Each structure stands twice: as C-alpha cells, then as structure tokens.
Amino acid sequence: MADENTPVAAAPAAKPAAAKPPEKAKVVAPTYREFPTIPALKLDAMVESNPYVAAAGHNEAIGFPGTLVDGWEQKAVAKMGELLGKYRSLRVYMDACVHCGACTDKCHYFIGTGDPKNMPVARQDLMRSVYRRYFTLPGKLFPKLVGARDMSKDVLDDWFRYYNQCSECRRCSVFCPYGIDTAEVTMAAKEIMHSVGHGHKYVNEIIGKVHKIGNNLGLPGPALENTLEGLEEDVLEDTGAAVKYPLDMQGAEVLLVTPSADFFAEPHVDSLIGYGKVFHAAGISWTLSSKASEAGNFGMFIGNYEQMQKIAMRVREAALELGVKRIVVGECGHAWRVAYAFWNTLTGIGAGANDPFAIQLQKQLDPNYKQPSHICEVTWDLIQAGRLKFNKEANDHRIVTFHDSCNVARGSRMGEYAGGQFDIPRNIIRAVANHYVDMSEATTREKTFCCGGGGGLLTDELLDLRVKGALPRMEALNEIVQDKGVNFMATICAICKAQFTKVLPYYGFKMSMVGGVHQLVSTAIVLNSEQ
Amino acid sequence: MSLLFALLFYGATLILVGGVAYRIYEYARTPAPLKIPTTPAPTTTGGVALRMFREVVFFESLFKSNLWIWALGWLFHGALALVLLRHLRYFTEPVNFIIAFIQPFGMYAGFAMAAGLAGLWARRLLVERIRYISTPSDHLMLALLLGIAITGLAMKFLMHTDVVAVKSFFLGLMVFEINPLPAHPGLYLHLGMVALLMIVFPVSKLLHAPGVFFSPTRNQVDNPRETRHLAPWAAKFEAKN
Structure with missing residues (x-):
C-alpha cells in the first residue's frame, strides 16, 4: 500500500534527483503502487x-x-x-x-x-x-x-x-x-x-468574471489585442510567415472560441499559435472574439443550467454579431463537452432545430460543417484533404504520448463515429510527429484517468488533493517514460495542461513535459511565408 | 391461513404493480434536459437498443468493471430468471411446453441462485470497500432472497409440500376463489418472504430493474449536434434571452 509519509523525492524511484521540493511541506505525492x-x-x-x-x-x-x-x-x-x-x-x-x-x-x-x-x-x-x-x-x-x-x-x-x-x-x-x-x-x-x-470561492469568482468581462481569467479586450499582436510578431520572427491572430473581425468565416488560458498561460499559448498557423496554412479566415473569449464553462461544474446557459449565450451573441459561418472550439476538455453536447440545447449552436430561436443562428451557420467543430476535427479534415504540409522531423526530439481528457473521452465525440474523439487527436499526432506511444490501455480512451484538477478543483487550496488524484495517470506515464523514453504528454484540455504543469514536478517530472496537440502541429507545420 | 395468504398476495401484487408502475411513470415524466450519454455512445436509436440489450442481458459495464461481481451477479440473475419461469407452472393450466421443458433446469437454477447470492453476500462481508458501503438493508435484501431460495429448495428436496394444492391455490387466486393452501411451515415461510419482497420492491434498491432502462447515460443517442434537444422547463429560459 502507498505510504503517505514517504518524502516526495523517494516517490518515483526512477528520478529521485529531479524532484522539486513541494511548496507546502504537507503536500507530497503518494508512492507509485508496485502493482x-x-x-x-x-x-x-x-x-x-x-x-x-x-x-x-x-x-x-x-x-x-x-x-x-x-x-x-x-x-x-x-x-x-x-x-x-x-x-x-x-x-x-x-x-x-x-x-x-x-x-x-x-x-x-x-x-x-x-x-x-x-x-x-x-x-x-x-x-x-x-x-x-x-x-x-x-x-x-x-x-x-x-x-x-x-x-x-x-x-x-x-x-x-x-x-x-x-x-x-x-x-x-x-x-x-x-x-x-x-x-x-x-x-x-x-x-x-x-x-x-x-x-465554492474558486468557481464562483471565475463565473463572475465571465459574466462581467467575458473570460475566466478576467482579461479585457485591449489586453487580448496586445497579446495577439505580440503573438503575430513572434510567429513572424520564428517562421517568416505573417500569420494573423484576429480579434473581433467582422465577416470572418470561423469564430474560434478557446479557453482564455490559451492567451496567457504556458504551455497553452503554444496551441493557440498552432490554431492560427493551421487556419493560415489552409487559407481560412477566422477570428477570436473579445465577448466570447472563453470556451470554458464553469456553470457545468456547479450543475447550474441557467449559469451554464448564460455563459454559453456569449458565444451565440458573438457569432450573430460577427456573422461567422462556422464555430470552432479550441483545446479544452469540459468546454468541448459543453460545446458538443449542450450548446445546441442551450444556445442553438448546432443543427436540426425547428424553433425560431435556434433557427435564427442555424440559418447563418454553414451546414457543410459540424457545428460546433473541435479544432482537432478541423485540423484532421484539412490533413486528410491534403491541405496541410508537415515537417515531421521537427518533432523528432519528442517521444509523444496522449492523455485523453475525461470530458472529451466520456462526454463528447469527434468526427463521424463513436470513439472518434480518441482516434482524431492521435491521428493528428501521428501525422505531425514520428514517435508516438500509447499509455496502458487500462488508463486511456474511455478508461482514461482524470488529470486530478478538473471539475472546478484547479485551485491552490486543493493542491494536496490534486497531487494525490494525479497518481494513476502519473503511474501510467512513468511506465512508458521508463520503458519507451517518452518525454512529451500531449493533451487537449486547458485544465489538464495547468494541472500537470503544477503536479508533474511532485512526481519528479519536468513541467514542460505536458503540452497541447496543436503545439506539436505548430512545431511541424510548413507555412507558406509569402502568404 | 389460506385467507391470510390470499389477502397478503392480493395486497403484495397491488403494491408491486401499482408501485412500480408509479415509479416508471415518475421516471418517464421527469425530463432529461441535457444530452449526457456516457461516450463513446451509439449514434442511432438502433445502436442504443443494442447497447441497452447488452447491458440488461449481459451486464456489459459490470463485466468491464469487476469480473467477480459480474460472475456472481450474472449467475444470480440468470438463475433467478429461470426459477421465475419455472414457477409459471403454478399459474397456468395447461402448462406451456417451454415452461414444461425448462422444469429440470429451473430446479438446478435454484442452487445456482443460492450460490450466486451467497457469493455476493460473502463479498459484502469480506471485501473492505463493499463492507464499508453496505447498509443493514443491503444485508436484509440478500437474506430475504437467500431465504426464498433455500426454503424453495428445501421444499423440493427435503420436505415436500403438496404442489398440486399450491397450484390450485394460485389458480384460484387468479379467479378470486380461495382454495386451501397446504399447511406447511416451509411453504408459509417461502410465500411470506416472496410477498415481502414484492412489497418492498417499489421503495427499495430493487428499482434498479426498471431504473436501468431510464438511465440517460445509457439510453440516449449521441447526436447532440444533429438534433436540438430541449426540455420543456428549459425552453422557458429562451423567452427571457
């Protein structure tokens, strides 16, 4: 049985030296179970x-x-x-x-x-x-x-x-x-x-910010604009391509709604850079919205239909105002569950409605695309259509695995068939990187383990719980780190990314081991710098 | 005593049928406002029917979950189904040939049922996690079912009762005639416990039987992007927006 009192440095036997001392003495990672x-x-x-x-x-x-x-x-x-x-x-x-x-x-x-x-x-x-x-x-x-x-x-x-x-x-x-x-x-x-x-303080504070400002982090429009301009400069410098990160652009084809962590947090922002490169390479006009600058919906976490609907309505309003034809959701687990499974119900973002409220929006949206679409569905469709080119070797320093995020795995779908939510992200990774390994099948797909920080628990006062809750995922990760030398765990959830960044060090791993699927896309994608 | 049992069974049947019908009505009228199938889930109604069939007949999720509970639970439920079918001979004349055919199997199923129940009870007592979650009523329910199985088997193999008279009693009940029930302590116990089980059914965890069919994580089609799904109470919010 796991001994709670084992010091963190001893927890993952393989990498004792790499362990970072915990910030609070009482928060320690449980030891891996031998079996x-x-x-x-x-x-x-x-x-x-x-x-x-x-x-x-x-x-x-x-x-x-x-x-x-x-x-x-x-x-x-x-x-x-x-x-x-x-x-x-x-x-x-x-x-x-x-x-x-x-x-x-x-x-x-x-x-x-x-x-x-x-x-x-x-x-x-x-x-x-x-x-x-x-x-x-x-x-x-x-x-x-x-x-x-x-x-x-x-x-x-x-x-x-x-x-x-x-x-x-x-x-x-x-x-x-x-x-x-x-x-x-x-x-x-x-x-x-x-x-x-x-x-609960953490969740309610965040819901208040969304209602007031438009996103969980409370970033006002001008701050978003600044950040996006900075990204454009960085990408231009790195690649020589003038990739745009537009905000509130009227008449864009695609409205991208993404977790607000993508604007500021590491490694989240690397995926945002990736989405922009995908749209750029495929020549699709797109925009972000300052009103709908949050894909996450903490209303779901508190089980409150009205809150969830009120938060989701911002997306509907932004879509109507900007006149977009498609709505695409960035890498965020619970956001995708809300978007995929609930948006049609809550806001009419979807298809098949016969009531005026939903039809108003649905007649504007392009019926040739799934509404809403996940960014992974968009990218995978473009890959299959041959519209994206990759230099896979650019990811050769990485041996990649994929962590299925719980809300995507068990509360949603991608693509045409049941289980597409498992295959499409993996297909993308295999298309952009040469080295991919799955974790134990008892911990992937619909049996995946939560990162330990979902459901509105991603707050410092619950760090002890979060570290302990990550144990089964860390065990599965450690297994392939030891056996296959995996050094990168891709995921498509802002909470997973933030949670792992925080708890990986408690288990002796580097926080930079976690990142987004579109971070890998971003690394490998070949851009036409003349565009 | 025959009159007492007659009244008991009329009452128990009323409570069982009325109670379960009311529960089903409650489940059916309560809306499921959001699409919450546990995915991957079927994308068609036919697929959902198949998923439900596998769940109800093979206990698919339990099989994925825990082989011991699955094996014991499936043994018990399968055996119970056979035993119940076998007992139809007390309620029909002439006896359908299928019911006649399964008589010997139903007899041995009685042992399988008892074995399954004993195994489930052993887990409840011996496995720390399951002991922790068990309430007195969980044990009583197992005691009741096991008691029914044991008294039934005892009447078959140890102390026979006049089954012809028992059949005449139940056939009589069905046309509101009260025929004499054999004076047999084992039979009294057996029937008393069966009646008790029927009575508690609509207010106990036995509701898992109708409940599984109404479980939104299992019975919903995974098509939220294709069809708009709206509960009446939720539709009212749209007027405000």
Whole structure:
C-alpha cells in the first residue's frame, strides 16, 4: 500500500534527483503502487481538505445568496425535491444503486487518497442518505435500516468537502451496471449548496468574471489585442510567415472560441499559435472574439443550467454579431463537452432545430460543417484533404504520448463515429510527429484517468488533493517514460495542461513535459511565408 | 391461513404493480434536459437498443468493471430468471411446453441462485470497500432472497409440500376463489418472504430493474449536434434571452 509519509523525492524511484521540493511541506505525492492494487481504506484521510467557501460578494455577484441562509436545511431539501423533478438522471440514480461495489476502485481520488468517501458510491451516498430520509418511505420510517440521515451541518460539511473532491470526470459511470454518473450527483449537490448560499470561492469568482468581462481569467479586450499582436510578431520572427491572430473581425468565416488560458498561460499559448498557423496554412479566415473569449464553462461544474446557459449565450451573441459561418472550439476538455453536447440545447449552436430561436443562428451557420467543430476535427479534415504540409522531423526530439481528457473521452465525440474523439487527436499526432506511444490501455480512451484538477478543483487550496488524484495517470506515464523514453504528454484540455504543469514536478517530472496537440502541429507545420 | 395468504398476495401484487408502475411513470415524466450519454455512445436509436440489450442481458459495464461481481451477479440473475419461469407452472393450466421443458433446469437454477447470492453476500462481508458501503438493508435484501431460495429448495428436496394444492391455490387466486393452501411451515415461510419482497420492491434498491432502462447515460443517442434537444422547463429560459 502507498505510504503517505514517504518524502516526495523517494516517490518515483526512477528520478529521485529531479524532484522539486513541494511548496507546502504537507503536500507530497503518494508512492507509485508496485502493482495496481486497490488501496486499503483510510478513514477520513481527506477530511482535512477544505475548499474555500465563497465570500458573500462572489455568491451574490452571480445571483446566489451571500451566506448560508436561515432555515437552509429545509431549503436544501426543497431544492433537492425540485432537482429530482427536473433531472431524470438524479431521479433514477438516487433509486437505482444496489451497492454492488463495481465503482469502488475506479475513482482517481480514491486511488490516490484511500479515503472511502472518495469511492463513487460513497460519494453518491452522501446525497442518497438525505434523499432516502426525505423522499422515500423506508427512510422516513426506518432511517437507520437504509442508511438515511437528516440534513444537518455535519452533512453539509461532508458535502462541501467531498463533492469538492469529485472532478466530474465520469469514469465511474463507464463501469456502473446502471450507468450511474456521480458527476450528475456532484453537480446536483453543488447546485443545492449554491442555492442556500454555500458556494465554492474558486468557481464562483471565475463565473463572475465571465459574466462581467467575458473570460475566466478576467482579461479585457485591449489586453487580448496586445497579446495577439505580440503573438503575430513572434510567429513572424520564428517562421517568416505573417500569420494573423484576429480579434473581433467582422465577416470572418470561423469564430474560434478557446479557453482564455490559451492567451496567457504556458504551455497553452503554444496551441493557440498552432490554431492560427493551421487556419493560415489552409487559407481560412477566422477570428477570436473579445465577448466570447472563453470556451470554458464553469456553470457545468456547479450543475447550474441557467449559469451554464448564460455563459454559453456569449458565444451565440458573438457569432450573430460577427456573422461567422462556422464555430470552432479550441483545446479544452469540459468546454468541448459543453460545446458538443449542450450548446445546441442551450444556445442553438448546432443543427436540426425547428424553433425560431435556434433557427435564427442555424440559418447563418454553414451546414457543410459540424457545428460546433473541435479544432482537432478541423485540423484532421484539412490533413486528410491534403491541405496541410508537415515537417515531421521537427518533432523528432519528442517521444509523444496522449492523455485523453475525461470530458472529451466520456462526454463528447469527434468526427463521424463513436470513439472518434480518441482516434482524431492521435491521428493528428501521428501525422505531425514520428514517435508516438500509447499509455496502458487500462488508463486511456474511455478508461482514461482524470488529470486530478478538473471539475472546478484547479485551485491552490486543493493542491494536496490534486497531487494525490494525479497518481494513476502519473503511474501510467512513468511506465512508458521508463520503458519507451517518452518525454512529451500531449493533451487537449486547458485544465489538464495547468494541472500537470503544477503536479508533474511532485512526481519528479519536468513541467514542460505536458503540452497541447496543436503545439506539436505548430512545431511541424510548413507555412507558406509569402502568404 | 389460506385467507391470510390470499389477502397478503392480493395486497403484495397491488403494491408491486401499482408501485412500480408509479415509479416508471415518475421516471418517464421527469425530463432529461441535457444530452449526457456516457461516450463513446451509439449514434442511432438502433445502436442504443443494442447497447441497452447488452447491458440488461449481459451486464456489459459490470463485466468491464469487476469480473467477480459480474460472475456472481450474472449467475444470480440468470438463475433467478429461470426459477421465475419455472414457477409459471403454478399459474397456468395447461402448462406451456417451454415452461414444461425448462422444469429440470429451473430446479438446478435454484442452487445456482443460492450460490450466486451467497457469493455476493460473502463479498459484502469480506471485501473492505463493499463492507464499508453496505447498509443493514443491503444485508436484509440478500437474506430475504437467500431465504426464498433455500426454503424453495428445501421444499423440493427435503420436505415436500403438496404442489398440486399450491397450484390450485394460485389458480384460484387468479379467479378470486380461495382454495386451501397446504399447511406447511416451509411453504408459509417461502410465500411470506416472496410477498415481502414484492412489497418492498417499489421503495427499495430493487428499482434498479426498471431504473436501468431510464438511465440517460445509457439510453440516449449521441447526436447532440444533429438534433436540438430541449426540455420543456428549459425552453422557458429562451423567452427571457
């Protein structure tokens, strides 16, 4: 079993010297398991994990009560009743679980922490116990018999603690015989907590920024313009090609909506450079939008339909204003889930509508393309059509692997067939690089492990959780680093990139090991410098 | 005693049928406002039907998840299905030839059912993770099912009861006649536990049976870009925008 107290330097036996000392003494990477055994239960191992409660200002700015309201117990139960009537998933999943235990060893946070409340079924039961108490006859009559509990401060504290230890990655839902998706339960729990004034600071602060400014990082239009001009200069200097990174360009064919981290963060920006080069090389006119300068949608993380819709509406409005024909989404996992699976519902970005609201936009969009498209779909289509040329040797210093991001893998699709979301990014990598290796198949495709930072948990106060939650992915990575010399892990998610940049050093890897698929594209693409 | 059991079974049947019908109505009327199939998911309705068939008949996801639980669970459910079919002979006259044909298999299925249940219970007691998530009702449910299996097997192999009279009792119930039920403690236990199981069905985890068909992660077609999917309560927000 993993020994929590092993110093970080000893964790990955292979590279002891490379390990960076952790910033806080208590945050250490768990040791790799010699065999992928299931950890023994460590009761309350993560009970000290304390996500910051949102301040009144952050809650109120996005329309929630500032602090825990009077009579919140009854109000929380009433909200649960409301959600049971609005979401079939929650309704069915509260009833259907038989406690078979199939999911118990599937969560990366359980594997990394051993805390039994991080087993998906136990996490669901935090809510199911309250559901049984107030909404089922046996729970009303014999609460002890069926494990029913009153809504109390202790329960609320457990909810806040452990629903903020779920990255909504849906890995458990792959393995559940009834398809019970803990993410649905976590989202409902967060929605209930928000409705009584008990939000998570990190997420609510960010949602406030999107509503106010247009993106998660709070970057105003002029700052974006500056950055993009800088990128144009850099690319011109590097390649001699005048690649444009347009902002708010009226009448462009493509509106690119990308996570705002792409504008500033490393290694994210390298992928943004790559998208621009792809459009440039293919001769497609495109633009970014200052209004829709965020693909991410933290409304999903808190399970709040109205917030999610309000955030997504910015994209619809920008598309209508700019008159674009296509909407393309950059490398971001949960953003792609929202875009692919929810945008048509929320905003009419898609096809097949017969209502005026959606038709208004859909008649403007080009029906020859999937709306929205993922940037990987765009690039792969262009590669297949022979419209992009690559110098693959430019990536020869890299031995690449691909980390499937959870929301892309289990909540969306690319291309024409089920599973295209796995093949298309890999196809692109193989088209632009000579050395590609997959990680263990128990950790890829729909069985992929979350990076440990998804679902609105990418915040410093949860660093300990994030480092531990990365364990299964780090084990799989370490295996091919040792065996195949892999030195680059490509991914198509802004959160994965930020999370790995932060936690890789705890496992003795360099933070620069992680990067985007379009970073690889950017390295190898051949540009016509006369364009 | 015959009257008591007659009333018990009328009541239990009403609760089972009415309760499950009400649950199904609840599941069906509750909208699924967003497309949330666990992907990769079928892109056509036919594909979804096939996915659901594999899930319900072969427990596909459980197979991917845990071979022990799958083997024991599948053994139990398969055996239970055979046993239930075998019991149709108590409710039909003449007995359909298929039901007549499976009688010997159904008999041995009783042992398989008990073995599956015992195995699942052993896991519940011995595997730390599953012990942690188990509630008293989880154990009671297994006790009830195992009790039904054991009393049934006991009446077949150890202390026979007058099955002809039992059949006459149930055929009678179906036309609202109360025929004498053999006075047999094993039979009383067996039938009492069956009735209890029927009664708790609509308020317990046994709802996984209808529930699986309504699970949005399994029953939705993966076509959100091609068709607009809108729940009535969500459509109202568009008016505001």
